[in-house]
Amino acid sequence: MTAAQKVRWAPVLAFVLLACGLAWLVALPLWLGDGLAEPLAPVLLVVMMLTPAVAALIVTFALGAPARGTRLRFLGFWPLRPARRVVWLLLIGWLGPPVVVAFGILIAVALGIVQLDFTFAGLAAQIEQALPAGAPMPPIGLVVISQLAIIPVAALVNSVPALGEELGWRGWLLPALRPLGTGPALLVSGVIWGLWHSPVILLGYNFGRTDVSGVLFMTVGCVAWGVLLGWLRLRSASIWPAVVAHGSLNASAGLILIVAAGQPDLALAGPLGVAGWVAAAVVVAVLLVTGQFRRQPELGAAPVRTTRVGETDASASPSVAP
Template sequence: MNVEPPAVAEKSAPRGRVSSSDLRAIGAFVALAVVSAWLVALPLWFGDGLADPWFPLVSVAMMTTPAIAALVVVRFVERRQRPAWALGLWPLRPVRRVLGFAALGIVTSIALVLAALPVGALLGVYPADFANFSAFRQVLGEQTGGAELPVPVGALIAVQLAALPLGAFVNLLPALGEELGWRGWLLPKLMPLGPLAAVLISGVIWGAWHAPLILLGYNYPDAPGLLGVAAMVGMCVLVGAVFGWLRLRSGSVWPAALAHGAFNAAGGTYLLFAQAGENVDTTQATILGWSGWIVPLVLVVVLVATGQFAAAKHPSGPPER
Protein backbone atom coordinates (compact mmCIF):
# COMPACT_ATOMS: atom_id res chain seq x y z
CA MET A 1 0.00 0.00 0.00
CA ASN A 2 1.36 3.45 -0.90
CA VAL A 3 2.21 5.76 1.96
CA GLU A 4 1.72 9.52 1.88
CA PRO A 5 4.98 11.52 1.78
CA PRO A 6 6.42 12.85 5.07
CA ALA A 7 5.03 16.35 4.46
CA VAL A 8 1.53 14.99 5.02
CA ALA A 9 2.34 12.76 7.94
CA GLU A 10 4.07 15.45 10.00
CA LYS A 11 2.95 16.14 13.54
CA SER A 12 -0.24 18.16 13.52
CA ALA A 13 -0.46 21.64 15.03
CA PRO A 14 -2.02 22.15 18.48
CA ARG A 15 -5.78 22.42 18.58
CA GLY A 16 -6.90 25.88 17.54
CA ARG A 17 -3.90 26.41 15.27
CA VAL A 18 -2.98 25.49 11.71
CA SER A 19 0.48 23.99 11.18
CA SER A 20 3.11 26.15 9.50
CA SER A 21 3.22 23.85 6.47
CA ASP A 22 -0.55 24.05 6.08
CA LEU A 23 -0.42 27.85 6.44
CA ARG A 24 2.05 28.00 3.57
CA ALA A 25 -0.15 25.74 1.49
CA ILE A 26 -3.27 27.81 2.29
CA GLY A 27 -1.47 31.04 1.40
CA ALA A 28 -0.30 29.58 -1.90
CA PHE A 29 -3.79 28.31 -2.70
CA VAL A 30 -5.54 31.62 -1.96
CA ALA A 31 -2.97 33.60 -3.94
CA LEU A 32 -3.24 31.29 -6.94
CA ALA A 33 -7.05 31.23 -6.90
CA VAL A 34 -7.44 35.00 -6.55
CA VAL A 35 -4.73 36.06 -9.00
CA SER A 36 -5.84 33.56 -11.64
CA ALA A 37 -9.47 34.68 -11.26
CA TRP A 38 -8.45 38.29 -11.94
CA LEU A 39 -6.33 37.25 -14.91
CA VAL A 40 -9.18 35.26 -16.42
CA ALA A 41 -11.59 38.19 -15.92
CA LEU A 42 -9.27 40.85 -17.39
CA PRO A 43 -10.76 40.61 -20.93
CA LEU A 44 -14.08 41.79 -19.50
CA TRP A 45 -12.43 44.77 -17.80
CA PHE A 46 -10.73 45.81 -21.04
CA GLY A 47 -13.81 44.98 -23.09
CA ASP A 48 -17.52 45.59 -22.58
CA GLY A 49 -17.82 44.20 -19.07
CA LEU A 50 -20.79 41.94 -18.49
CA ALA A 51 -22.11 42.85 -21.95
CA ASP A 52 -19.01 41.39 -23.56
CA PRO A 53 -19.86 38.39 -25.77
CA TRP A 54 -17.06 36.47 -24.05
CA PHE A 55 -18.70 36.85 -20.62
CA PRO A 56 -20.30 33.35 -20.46
CA LEU A 57 -17.01 31.67 -21.34
CA VAL A 58 -15.00 33.88 -19.00
CA SER A 59 -17.36 33.25 -16.07
CA VAL A 60 -17.14 29.47 -16.53
CA ALA A 61 -13.36 29.64 -16.92
CA MET A 62 -13.13 31.67 -13.72
CA MET A 63 -15.02 28.93 -11.87
CA THR A 64 -12.18 26.51 -12.66
CA THR A 65 -9.51 28.60 -10.94
CA PRO A 66 -10.08 27.29 -7.38
CA ALA A 67 -9.81 23.70 -8.61
CA ILE A 68 -6.63 24.46 -10.56
CA ALA A 69 -5.14 26.25 -7.55
CA ALA A 70 -5.97 23.32 -5.28
CA LEU A 71 -4.49 20.79 -7.70
CA VAL A 72 -1.28 22.80 -8.01
CA VAL A 73 -0.91 23.08 -4.24
CA VAL A 74 -1.73 19.43 -3.60
CA ARG A 75 0.72 18.24 -6.23
CA PHE A 76 3.62 20.68 -5.95
CA VAL A 77 3.40 22.20 -2.44
CA GLU A 78 2.06 19.31 -0.38
CA ARG A 79 3.34 16.67 -2.82
CA ARG A 80 0.42 14.37 -2.12
CA GLN A 81 0.44 11.08 -3.98
CA ARG A 82 -3.36 10.79 -3.94
CA PRO A 83 -4.85 14.16 -4.94
CA ALA A 84 -8.33 12.67 -5.27
CA TRP A 85 -8.30 11.90 -1.53
CA ALA A 86 -6.92 15.33 -0.66
CA LEU A 87 -9.70 17.06 -2.60
CA GLY A 88 -12.55 14.89 -1.33
CA LEU A 89 -13.22 13.28 -4.70
CA TRP A 90 -12.50 9.82 -3.38
CA PRO A 91 -13.34 7.44 -1.75
CA LEU A 92 -17.10 7.45 -2.27
CA ARG A 93 -17.88 5.49 0.85
CA PRO A 94 -20.01 4.74 2.60
CA VAL A 95 -21.96 5.06 -0.62
CA ARG A 96 -25.35 5.47 1.03
CA ARG A 97 -24.09 8.37 3.13
CA VAL A 98 -22.57 10.18 0.14
CA LEU A 99 -25.67 9.66 -2.01
CA GLY A 100 -27.95 10.68 0.83
CA PHE A 101 -26.13 13.93 1.45
CA ALA A 102 -25.96 14.57 -2.31
CA ALA A 103 -29.75 14.34 -2.57
CA LEU A 104 -30.15 16.41 0.59
CA GLY A 105 -27.82 19.05 -0.80
CA ILE A 106 -29.79 19.42 -4.01
CA VAL A 107 -33.11 19.75 -2.19
CA THR A 108 -31.73 22.09 0.46
CA SER A 109 -30.13 24.47 -2.04
CA ILE A 110 -33.31 24.78 -4.08
CA ALA A 111 -35.39 25.22 -0.93
CA LEU A 112 -33.14 28.02 0.38
CA VAL A 113 -33.33 29.94 -2.90
CA LEU A 114 -37.11 29.61 -3.12
CA ALA A 115 -37.72 30.35 0.58
CA ALA A 116 -35.96 33.70 0.17
CA LEU A 117 -38.78 34.95 -2.06
CA PRO A 118 -41.78 34.84 0.30
CA VAL A 119 -39.56 36.06 3.14
CA GLY A 120 -38.52 39.04 1.03
CA ALA A 121 -42.14 39.67 0.04
CA LEU A 122 -43.27 39.62 3.68
CA LEU A 123 -40.55 42.10 4.58
CA GLY A 124 -41.50 44.37 1.69
CA VAL A 125 -38.21 44.16 -0.22
CA TYR A 126 -39.19 41.69 -2.94
CA PRO A 127 -41.93 42.91 -5.32
CA ALA A 128 -43.73 39.59 -5.68
CA ASP A 129 -46.67 38.52 -7.81
CA PHE A 130 -47.33 34.95 -6.72
CA ALA A 131 -50.86 34.99 -8.12
CA ASN A 132 -50.52 36.27 -11.67
CA PHE A 133 -46.77 35.92 -12.38
CA SER A 134 -46.91 39.25 -14.19
CA ALA A 135 -43.17 39.67 -14.81
CA PHE A 136 -42.92 36.17 -16.25
CA ARG A 137 -46.00 36.78 -18.39
CA GLN A 138 -44.40 39.95 -19.68
CA VAL A 139 -41.23 38.11 -20.69
CA LEU A 140 -43.24 35.38 -22.39
CA GLY A 141 -45.26 37.99 -24.26
CA GLU A 142 -42.10 39.62 -25.56
CA GLN A 143 -40.72 36.28 -26.68
CA THR A 144 -43.90 35.11 -28.42
CA GLY A 145 -44.92 38.46 -29.87
CA GLY A 146 -48.09 38.46 -27.76
CA ALA A 147 -49.36 35.17 -29.13
CA GLU A 148 -51.57 33.07 -26.87
CA LEU A 149 -49.70 30.35 -25.02
CA PRO A 150 -50.76 26.72 -25.59
CA VAL A 151 -50.47 25.94 -21.86
CA PRO A 152 -51.25 27.93 -18.71
CA VAL A 153 -48.42 30.05 -17.28
CA GLY A 154 -48.73 28.21 -13.98
CA ALA A 155 -47.99 24.92 -15.74
CA LEU A 156 -44.86 26.39 -17.35
CA ILE A 157 -43.62 27.55 -13.96
CA ALA A 158 -44.34 24.14 -12.44
CA VAL A 159 -42.29 22.47 -15.17
CA GLN A 160 -39.39 24.83 -14.60
CA LEU A 161 -39.43 24.21 -10.87
CA ALA A 162 -39.64 20.45 -11.38
CA ALA A 163 -36.59 20.60 -13.65
CA LEU A 164 -34.40 22.40 -11.09
CA PRO A 165 -32.87 19.19 -9.65
CA LEU A 166 -31.64 18.33 -13.15
CA GLY A 167 -29.82 21.65 -13.13
CA ALA A 168 -27.61 20.31 -10.34
CA PHE A 169 -26.16 17.80 -12.81
CA VAL A 170 -26.06 20.20 -15.77
CA ASN A 171 -24.05 22.65 -13.64
CA LEU A 172 -21.99 19.99 -11.88
CA LEU A 173 -18.67 20.43 -13.69
CA PRO A 174 -18.48 24.24 -13.31
CA ALA A 175 -19.63 23.96 -9.69
CA LEU A 176 -17.01 21.28 -9.05
CA GLY A 177 -14.42 23.73 -10.34
CA GLU A 178 -15.17 25.91 -7.33
CA GLU A 179 -15.99 23.25 -4.77
CA LEU A 180 -12.75 21.31 -5.24
CA GLY A 181 -11.01 24.41 -3.96
CA TRP A 182 -13.31 25.92 -1.35
CA ARG A 183 -14.91 22.91 0.31
CA GLY A 184 -12.88 20.07 -1.16
CA TRP A 185 -9.47 21.31 -0.04
CA LEU A 186 -9.59 24.63 1.88
CA LEU A 187 -12.32 23.93 4.43
CA PRO A 188 -10.72 20.73 5.85
CA LYS A 189 -7.37 22.54 6.01
CA LEU A 190 -8.96 25.21 8.23
CA MET A 191 -10.74 22.75 10.52
CA PRO A 192 -8.01 22.81 13.22
CA LEU A 193 -9.29 26.34 13.95
CA GLY A 194 -12.71 24.89 14.76
CA PRO A 195 -15.76 24.46 12.52
CA LEU A 196 -17.14 27.99 12.98
CA ALA A 197 -13.83 29.69 12.20
CA ALA A 198 -13.21 27.35 9.26
CA VAL A 199 -16.64 28.04 7.77
CA LEU A 200 -16.34 31.80 8.34
CA ILE A 201 -12.84 32.16 6.87
CA SER A 202 -13.52 29.94 3.85
CA GLY A 203 -16.81 31.77 3.21
CA VAL A 204 -15.15 35.19 3.32
CA ILE A 205 -12.43 34.04 0.91
CA TRP A 206 -15.02 32.50 -1.40
CA GLY A 207 -17.10 35.67 -1.44
CA ALA A 208 -14.14 38.01 -1.99
CA TRP A 209 -12.87 35.77 -4.81
CA HIS A 210 -15.97 36.84 -6.82
CA ALA A 211 -14.78 40.48 -6.83
CA PRO A 212 -13.60 40.58 -10.49
CA LEU A 213 -17.20 40.03 -11.62
CA ILE A 214 -19.08 41.67 -8.74
CA LEU A 215 -17.21 44.96 -9.28
CA LEU A 216 -18.48 44.91 -12.87
CA GLY A 217 -22.08 44.69 -11.62
CA TYR A 218 -22.60 40.93 -11.60
CA ASN A 219 -25.36 39.80 -9.17
CA TYR A 220 -25.70 43.34 -7.73
CA PRO A 221 -26.19 45.67 -10.72
CA ASP A 222 -27.73 48.49 -8.67
CA ALA A 223 -25.16 48.50 -5.85
CA PRO A 224 -21.85 50.35 -5.59
CA GLY A 225 -19.00 47.93 -6.21
CA LEU A 226 -17.77 47.50 -2.64
CA LEU A 227 -21.31 47.10 -1.31
CA GLY A 228 -21.86 44.36 -3.87
CA VAL A 229 -18.69 42.57 -2.78
CA ALA A 230 -19.69 42.88 0.89
CA ALA A 231 -23.14 41.47 0.11
CA MET A 232 -21.57 38.61 -1.84
CA VAL A 233 -19.30 37.83 1.12
CA GLY A 234 -22.28 37.74 3.49
CA MET A 235 -24.20 35.38 1.23
CA CYS A 236 -21.18 33.15 0.67
CA VAL A 237 -20.50 32.80 4.39
CA LEU A 238 -24.02 31.47 5.06
CA VAL A 239 -24.50 29.40 1.92
CA GLY A 240 -20.89 28.23 2.16
CA ALA A 241 -21.63 27.00 5.69
CA VAL A 242 -24.41 24.79 4.28
CA PHE A 243 -22.11 23.48 1.55
CA GLY A 244 -19.41 22.96 4.17
CA TRP A 245 -21.80 20.95 6.33
CA LEU A 246 -22.47 18.67 3.37
CA ARG A 247 -18.74 18.27 2.75
CA LEU A 248 -17.83 17.53 6.34
CA ARG A 249 -20.69 15.19 7.16
CA SER A 250 -20.43 13.19 3.94
CA GLY A 251 -16.63 13.14 3.83
CA SER A 252 -16.91 13.93 0.12
CA VAL A 253 -16.90 17.01 -2.09
CA TRP A 254 -19.60 15.63 -4.42
CA PRO A 255 -22.64 16.58 -2.28
CA ALA A 256 -21.34 20.15 -1.97
CA ALA A 257 -20.73 20.33 -5.73
CA LEU A 258 -24.23 19.08 -6.53
CA ALA A 259 -25.71 21.52 -4.02
CA HIS A 260 -23.74 24.33 -5.65
CA GLY A 261 -24.98 23.27 -9.08
CA ALA A 262 -28.59 23.23 -7.85
CA PHE A 263 -28.10 26.62 -6.21
CA ASN A 264 -26.92 28.14 -9.48
CA ALA A 265 -29.78 26.50 -11.37
CA ALA A 266 -32.36 27.94 -8.99
CA GLY A 267 -30.82 31.41 -8.78
CA GLY A 268 -32.98 32.93 -11.52
CA THR A 269 -36.33 31.72 -10.15
CA TYR A 270 -36.98 35.12 -8.58
CA LEU A 271 -37.85 36.30 -12.10
CA LEU A 272 -40.74 33.82 -12.23
CA PHE A 273 -42.55 35.36 -9.28
CA ALA A 274 -41.68 39.04 -9.59
CA GLN A 275 -44.10 41.85 -10.28
CA ALA A 276 -43.92 43.33 -13.76
CA GLY A 277 -42.32 46.74 -14.00
CA GLU A 278 -40.72 46.57 -10.55
CA ASN A 279 -36.96 46.56 -9.93
CA VAL A 280 -35.55 43.82 -7.70
CA ASP A 281 -32.77 45.14 -5.45
CA THR A 282 -30.59 42.08 -4.93
CA THR A 283 -28.78 43.61 -1.97
CA GLN A 284 -32.09 43.32 -0.13
CA ALA A 285 -34.12 40.63 -1.88
CA THR A 286 -33.58 37.09 -3.20
CA ILE A 287 -30.98 34.72 -1.74
CA LEU A 288 -28.33 37.32 -2.65
CA GLY A 289 -29.74 39.98 -0.32
CA TRP A 290 -30.08 40.31 3.45
CA SER A 291 -33.70 39.12 3.56
CA GLY A 292 -32.66 35.92 1.78
CA TRP A 293 -30.04 35.19 4.42
CA ILE A 294 -32.57 34.72 7.21
CA VAL A 295 -33.55 31.13 6.41
CA PRO A 296 -29.98 29.88 5.80
CA LEU A 297 -28.89 31.63 9.00
CA VAL A 298 -31.57 29.77 10.96
CA LEU A 299 -30.50 26.51 9.33
CA VAL A 300 -26.82 27.10 10.16
CA VAL A 301 -27.66 27.98 13.77
CA VAL A 302 -29.61 24.73 14.09
CA LEU A 303 -26.75 22.75 12.54
CA VAL A 304 -24.24 24.33 14.92
CA ALA A 305 -26.47 23.81 17.95
CA THR A 306 -26.91 20.13 17.14
CA GLY A 307 -23.20 19.52 16.49
CA GLN A 308 -23.61 18.79 12.80
CA PHE A 309 -20.30 20.32 11.74
CA ALA A 310 -18.22 17.46 13.06
CA ALA A 311 -16.12 16.08 10.21
CA ALA A 312 -16.46 12.56 8.91
CA LYS A 313 -13.41 10.33 9.29
CA HIS A 314 -10.55 11.24 6.93
CA PRO A 315 -12.32 14.28 5.36
CA SER A 316 -9.25 15.66 3.62
CA GLY A 317 -7.08 12.74 2.72
CA PRO A 318 -6.30 9.04 2.96
CA PRO A 319 -5.16 7.14 6.00
CA GLU A 320 -1.46 7.44 6.59
CA ARG A 321 -0.75 3.79 5.85
Protein backbone atom coordinates in the same frame (compact mmCIF):
# COMPACT_ATOMS: atom_id res chain seq x y z
CA MET B 1 1.75 24.61 19.27
CA THR B 2 -1.58 26.37 18.76
CA ALA B 3 -4.29 25.28 16.34
CA ALA B 4 -3.54 28.17 14.01
CA GLN B 5 0.14 27.17 13.80
CA LYS B 6 -0.84 23.72 12.58
CA VAL B 7 -2.29 25.21 9.40
CA ARG B 8 0.34 25.20 6.68
CA TRP B 9 -0.13 28.81 5.66
CA ALA B 10 2.31 28.84 2.72
CA PRO B 11 0.20 26.48 0.57
CA VAL B 12 -2.98 28.23 1.71
CA LEU B 13 -1.62 31.62 0.68
CA ALA B 14 -0.39 30.20 -2.63
CA PHE B 15 -3.82 28.70 -3.30
CA VAL B 16 -5.67 31.95 -2.53
CA LEU B 17 -3.32 34.05 -4.67
CA LEU B 18 -3.55 31.62 -7.57
CA ALA B 19 -7.34 31.28 -7.42
CA CYS B 20 -7.95 35.04 -7.19
CA GLY B 21 -5.19 35.97 -9.64
CA LEU B 22 -6.46 33.54 -12.26
CA ALA B 23 -10.03 34.81 -11.73
CA TRP B 24 -8.94 38.39 -12.43
CA LEU B 25 -6.98 37.20 -15.47
CA VAL B 26 -10.01 35.40 -16.91
CA ALA B 27 -12.24 38.43 -16.22
CA LEU B 28 -9.76 40.91 -17.75
CA PRO B 29 -11.36 40.84 -21.24
CA LEU B 30 -14.64 41.91 -19.62
CA TRP B 31 -12.93 44.88 -17.98
CA LEU B 32 -11.20 45.84 -21.21
CA GLY B 33 -14.39 45.35 -23.24
CA ASP B 34 -18.10 45.90 -22.61
CA GLY B 35 -18.26 44.29 -19.19
CA LEU B 36 -21.04 41.77 -18.70
CA ALA B 37 -22.48 42.81 -22.08
CA GLU B 38 -19.39 41.36 -23.77
CA PRO B 39 -20.45 38.47 -26.07
CA LEU B 40 -17.87 36.17 -24.47
CA ALA B 41 -19.10 36.92 -20.94
CA PRO B 42 -21.10 33.66 -20.48
CA VAL B 43 -18.09 31.60 -21.54
CA LEU B 44 -15.66 33.57 -19.39
CA LEU B 45 -17.92 33.22 -16.35
CA VAL B 46 -17.81 29.44 -16.71
CA VAL B 47 -14.04 29.48 -17.25
CA MET B 48 -13.66 31.61 -14.12
CA MET B 49 -15.44 28.88 -12.13
CA LEU B 50 -12.57 26.54 -13.05
CA THR B 51 -9.85 28.73 -11.53
CA PRO B 52 -10.16 27.42 -7.93
CA ALA B 53 -9.74 23.88 -9.26
CA VAL B 54 -6.66 24.90 -11.24
CA ALA B 55 -5.23 26.57 -8.13
CA ALA B 56 -5.93 23.48 -6.02
CA LEU B 57 -4.27 21.17 -8.53
CA ILE B 58 -1.20 23.41 -8.85
CA VAL B 59 -0.76 23.58 -5.06
CA THR B 60 -1.39 19.85 -4.74
CA PHE B 61 1.11 18.72 -7.35
CA ALA B 62 3.67 21.53 -7.37
CA LEU B 63 3.90 22.08 -3.62
CA GLY B 64 3.00 18.57 -2.51
CA ALA B 65 0.08 19.78 -0.42
CA PRO B 66 -1.36 17.35 0.51
CA ALA B 67 1.30 14.67 0.29
CA ARG B 68 1.10 11.90 -2.30
CA GLY B 69 -1.05 8.99 -1.19
CA THR B 70 -3.58 11.14 0.67
CA ARG B 71 -4.75 13.38 -2.18
CA LEU B 72 -7.99 11.67 -3.21
CA ARG B 73 -9.09 11.45 0.43
CA PHE B 74 -8.01 14.98 1.26
CA LEU B 75 -9.89 16.43 -1.71
CA GLY B 76 -12.97 14.33 -0.95
CA PHE B 77 -13.10 12.39 -4.20
CA TRP B 78 -12.80 8.95 -2.64
CA PRO B 79 -13.70 6.73 -0.78
CA LEU B 80 -17.48 7.29 -0.70
CA ARG B 81 -18.29 5.59 2.58
CA PRO B 82 -20.41 4.79 4.34
CA ALA B 83 -22.40 4.83 1.11
CA ARG B 84 -25.78 5.39 2.79
CA ARG B 85 -24.62 8.59 4.48
CA VAL B 86 -23.08 9.95 1.27
CA VAL B 87 -26.22 9.15 -0.74
CA TRP B 88 -28.50 10.86 1.78
CA LEU B 89 -26.32 13.96 1.82
CA LEU B 90 -26.22 13.95 -1.98
CA LEU B 91 -30.03 14.04 -1.97
CA ILE B 92 -30.01 16.87 0.56
CA GLY B 93 -27.50 18.75 -1.57
CA TRP B 94 -29.63 18.21 -4.67
CA LEU B 95 -33.08 19.09 -3.29
CA GLY B 96 -32.24 21.25 -0.28
CA PRO B 97 -31.03 24.52 -1.89
CA PRO B 98 -34.32 25.21 -3.77
CA VAL B 99 -36.16 24.78 -0.46
CA VAL B 100 -33.82 27.25 1.28
CA VAL B 101 -34.13 29.68 -1.65
CA ALA B 102 -37.94 29.45 -1.46
CA PHE B 103 -37.73 29.98 2.31
CA GLY B 104 -35.66 33.10 1.65
CA ILE B 105 -38.37 34.41 -0.68
CA LEU B 106 -40.97 33.97 2.06
CA ILE B 107 -38.67 35.85 4.45
CA ALA B 108 -38.31 38.66 1.89
CA VAL B 109 -42.10 38.87 1.66
CA ALA B 110 -42.47 38.90 5.46
CA LEU B 111 -39.89 41.70 5.71
CA GLY B 112 -41.70 43.71 3.03
CA ILE B 113 -38.67 43.56 0.73
CA VAL B 114 -40.58 42.03 -2.16
CA GLN B 115 -44.18 41.40 -3.23
CA LEU B 116 -45.32 38.23 -4.95
CA ASP B 117 -47.21 38.30 -8.22
CA PHE B 118 -48.88 35.03 -9.12
CA THR B 119 -50.12 36.49 -12.38
CA PHE B 120 -46.44 36.44 -13.34
CA ALA B 121 -46.81 39.73 -15.21
CA GLY B 122 -43.13 40.58 -14.73
CA LEU B 123 -42.00 37.28 -16.18
CA ALA B 124 -44.40 37.68 -19.09
CA ALA B 125 -42.95 41.12 -19.84
CA GLN B 126 -39.41 39.70 -19.88
CA ILE B 127 -40.44 36.90 -22.24
CA GLU B 128 -42.24 39.32 -24.53
CA GLN B 129 -39.14 41.50 -24.76
CA ALA B 130 -36.96 38.49 -25.58
CA LEU B 131 -39.26 37.13 -28.31
CA PRO B 132 -38.73 38.12 -31.94
CA ALA B 133 -41.23 40.60 -33.33
CA GLY B 134 -44.51 38.91 -34.20
CA ALA B 135 -43.68 35.66 -32.35
CA PRO B 136 -46.63 34.25 -30.37
CA MET B 137 -46.51 34.53 -26.60
CA PRO B 138 -46.45 31.07 -24.94
CA PRO B 139 -48.94 30.42 -22.11
CA ILE B 140 -47.35 31.97 -19.04
CA GLY B 141 -48.59 29.18 -16.77
CA LEU B 142 -46.82 26.59 -18.91
CA VAL B 143 -43.63 28.65 -18.85
CA VAL B 144 -43.70 28.87 -15.05
CA ILE B 145 -44.33 25.13 -14.62
CA SER B 146 -41.51 24.28 -17.03
CA GLN B 147 -39.14 26.67 -15.24
CA LEU B 148 -39.87 25.05 -11.89
CA ALA B 149 -39.76 21.50 -13.24
CA ILE B 150 -36.36 22.01 -14.85
CA ILE B 151 -34.64 23.10 -11.61
CA PRO B 152 -33.67 19.54 -10.49
CA VAL B 153 -32.28 18.76 -13.94
CA ALA B 154 -30.49 22.11 -14.18
CA ALA B 155 -28.99 21.43 -10.74
CA LEU B 156 -27.22 18.35 -12.09
CA VAL B 157 -26.09 20.15 -15.25
CA ASN B 158 -24.78 23.09 -13.22
CA SER B 159 -22.88 20.69 -10.99
CA VAL B 160 -20.34 20.18 -13.80
CA PRO B 161 -18.94 23.75 -13.73
CA ALA B 162 -19.62 23.91 -9.97
CA LEU B 163 -17.04 21.16 -9.52
CA GLY B 164 -14.45 23.71 -10.65
CA GLU B 165 -15.22 25.88 -7.65
CA GLU B 166 -15.91 23.14 -5.12
CA LEU B 167 -12.65 21.32 -5.83
CA GLY B 168 -10.98 24.51 -4.64
CA TRP B 169 -13.20 25.81 -1.84
CA ARG B 170 -14.59 22.73 -0.13
CA GLY B 171 -12.23 20.18 -1.68
CA TRP B 172 -8.87 21.79 -0.89
CA LEU B 173 -9.25 24.98 1.16
CA LEU B 174 -11.72 23.86 3.83
CA PRO B 175 -9.74 20.73 4.82
CA ALA B 176 -6.53 22.79 4.76
CA LEU B 177 -8.06 25.19 7.29
CA ARG B 178 -9.62 22.46 9.48
CA PRO B 179 -6.90 22.68 12.16
CA LEU B 180 -8.35 26.11 13.01
CA GLY B 181 -11.55 24.38 14.14
CA THR B 182 -14.80 23.79 12.29
CA GLY B 183 -16.31 27.24 12.81
CA PRO B 184 -13.27 29.35 11.88
CA ALA B 185 -12.48 27.12 8.88
CA LEU B 186 -16.02 27.54 7.53
CA LEU B 187 -16.01 31.31 8.06
CA VAL B 188 -12.55 31.96 6.60
CA SER B 189 -13.16 29.78 3.54
CA GLY B 190 -16.53 31.51 3.01
CA VAL B 191 -14.94 34.97 3.11
CA ILE B 192 -12.28 33.93 0.58
CA TRP B 193 -14.96 32.40 -1.64
CA GLY B 194 -16.93 35.65 -1.57
CA LEU B 195 -13.95 37.92 -2.28
CA TRP B 196 -12.91 35.68 -5.18
CA HIS B 197 -16.08 36.83 -7.01
CA SER B 198 -14.90 40.48 -6.98
CA PRO B 199 -13.85 40.71 -10.67
CA VAL B 200 -17.42 40.15 -11.86
CA ILE B 201 -19.32 41.57 -8.88
CA LEU B 202 -17.63 44.94 -9.47
CA LEU B 203 -18.98 44.78 -13.02
CA GLY B 204 -22.54 44.50 -11.65
CA TYR B 205 -22.94 40.72 -11.62
CA ASN B 206 -25.61 39.34 -9.24
CA PHE B 207 -26.59 42.60 -7.53
CA GLY B 208 -26.16 45.32 -10.16
CA ARG B 209 -23.81 47.14 -7.75
CA THR B 210 -20.45 48.17 -9.13
CA ASP B 211 -18.87 49.33 -5.87
CA VAL B 212 -17.59 47.70 -2.72
CA SER B 213 -21.14 47.20 -1.40
CA GLY B 214 -21.70 44.51 -4.04
CA VAL B 215 -18.56 42.69 -2.88
CA LEU B 216 -19.70 42.93 0.75
CA PHE B 217 -23.15 41.52 -0.07
CA MET B 218 -21.56 38.68 -2.02
CA THR B 219 -19.06 37.91 0.72
CA VAL B 220 -21.70 37.65 3.43
CA GLY B 221 -23.87 35.55 1.11
CA CYS B 222 -20.95 33.20 0.43
CA VAL B 223 -20.23 32.88 4.15
CA ALA B 224 -23.88 31.98 4.82
CA TRP B 225 -24.12 29.44 2.01
CA GLY B 226 -20.52 28.34 2.54
CA VAL B 227 -21.42 27.08 6.00
CA LEU B 228 -24.18 24.92 4.49
CA LEU B 229 -21.99 23.60 1.67
CA GLY B 230 -19.15 23.11 4.14
CA TRP B 231 -21.42 21.12 6.44
CA LEU B 232 -22.26 18.79 3.56
CA ARG B 233 -18.55 18.39 2.85
CA LEU B 234 -17.53 17.74 6.45
CA ARG B 235 -20.50 15.58 7.37
CA SER B 236 -20.06 13.33 4.33
CA ALA B 237 -16.24 13.45 4.11
CA SER B 238 -16.93 13.82 0.38
CA ILE B 239 -16.83 16.71 -2.05
CA TRP B 240 -19.77 15.44 -4.11
CA PRO B 241 -22.71 16.59 -1.92
CA ALA B 242 -21.26 20.12 -1.90
CA VAL B 243 -20.75 20.01 -5.68
CA VAL B 244 -24.39 19.03 -6.28
CA ALA B 245 -25.62 21.60 -3.74
CA HIS B 246 -23.63 24.36 -5.47
CA GLY B 247 -25.16 23.37 -8.80
CA SER B 248 -28.61 23.26 -7.22
CA LEU B 249 -28.17 26.73 -5.71
CA ASN B 250 -27.17 28.15 -9.08
CA ALA B 251 -30.14 26.44 -10.74
CA SER B 252 -32.69 27.80 -8.24
CA ALA B 253 -31.21 31.28 -7.73
CA GLY B 254 -33.56 32.79 -10.34
CA LEU B 255 -36.71 31.59 -8.59
CA ILE B 256 -37.25 35.06 -7.09
CA LEU B 257 -37.41 36.54 -10.61
CA ILE B 258 -40.33 34.26 -11.49
CA VAL B 259 -42.58 35.08 -8.55
CA ALA B 260 -41.67 38.68 -7.68
CA ALA B 261 -43.74 41.65 -8.76
CA GLY B 262 -41.38 43.85 -10.72
CA GLN B 263 -37.60 43.68 -10.58
CA PRO B 264 -36.51 42.82 -7.02
CA ASP B 265 -33.35 44.17 -5.41
CA LEU B 266 -31.31 40.96 -5.30
CA ALA B 267 -29.03 42.43 -2.64
CA LEU B 268 -32.05 42.34 -0.35
CA ALA B 269 -34.37 39.65 -1.72
CA GLY B 270 -32.05 37.28 -3.58
CA PRO B 271 -30.61 34.01 -2.26
CA LEU B 272 -27.23 35.69 -1.72
CA GLY B 273 -28.83 38.83 -0.33
CA VAL B 274 -30.25 39.70 3.07
CA ALA B 275 -33.27 37.38 2.85
CA GLY B 276 -30.98 34.53 1.78
CA TRP B 277 -28.67 35.22 4.73
CA VAL B 278 -31.56 34.93 7.15
CA ALA B 279 -32.82 31.72 5.54
CA ALA B 280 -29.36 30.13 5.63
CA ALA B 281 -28.85 31.27 9.23
CA VAL B 282 -32.09 29.59 10.28
CA VAL B 283 -31.00 26.32 8.66
CA VAL B 284 -27.56 26.57 10.27
CA ALA B 285 -29.21 27.17 13.66
CA VAL B 286 -31.29 24.02 13.20
CA LEU B 287 -28.17 22.04 12.31
CA LEU B 288 -26.41 23.37 15.41
CA VAL B 289 -29.31 22.64 17.75
CA THR B 290 -29.66 19.10 16.40
CA GLY B 291 -25.95 18.44 16.83
CA GLN B 292 -25.18 18.06 13.13
CA PHE B 293 -21.89 19.92 13.43
CA ARG B 294 -20.71 17.85 16.39
CA ARG B 295 -20.39 14.56 14.53
CA GLN B 296 -18.02 14.58 11.60
CA PRO B 297 -16.24 11.65 10.01
CA GLU B 298 -12.53 11.88 9.46
CA LEU B 299 -12.20 13.34 6.00
CA GLY B 300 -11.92 10.50 3.54
CA ALA B 301 -12.37 7.76 6.13
CA ALA B 302 -15.27 5.76 7.47
CA PRO B 303 -14.96 6.14 11.26
CA VAL B 304 -17.03 8.88 12.87
CA ARG B 305 -15.63 10.92 15.72
CA THR B 306 -17.12 13.76 17.72
CA THR B 307 -15.91 17.31 17.17
CA ARG B 308 -17.50 20.60 18.17
CA VAL B 309 -17.75 23.87 16.30
CA GLY B 310 -14.57 25.83 16.96
CA GLU B 311 -12.80 22.76 18.39
CA THR B 312 -9.52 21.74 16.82
CA ASP B 313 -9.32 18.24 15.41
CA ALA B 314 -5.93 17.85 13.78
CA SER B 315 -6.76 14.27 12.82
CA ALA B 316 -9.83 15.33 10.87
CA SER B 317 -7.78 15.99 7.75
CA PRO B 318 -4.50 14.72 6.35
CA SER B 319 -1.57 17.02 6.99
CA VAL B 320 -0.73 19.59 4.35
CA ALA B 321 2.96 19.72 3.60
CA PRO B 322 4.53 23.18 3.52
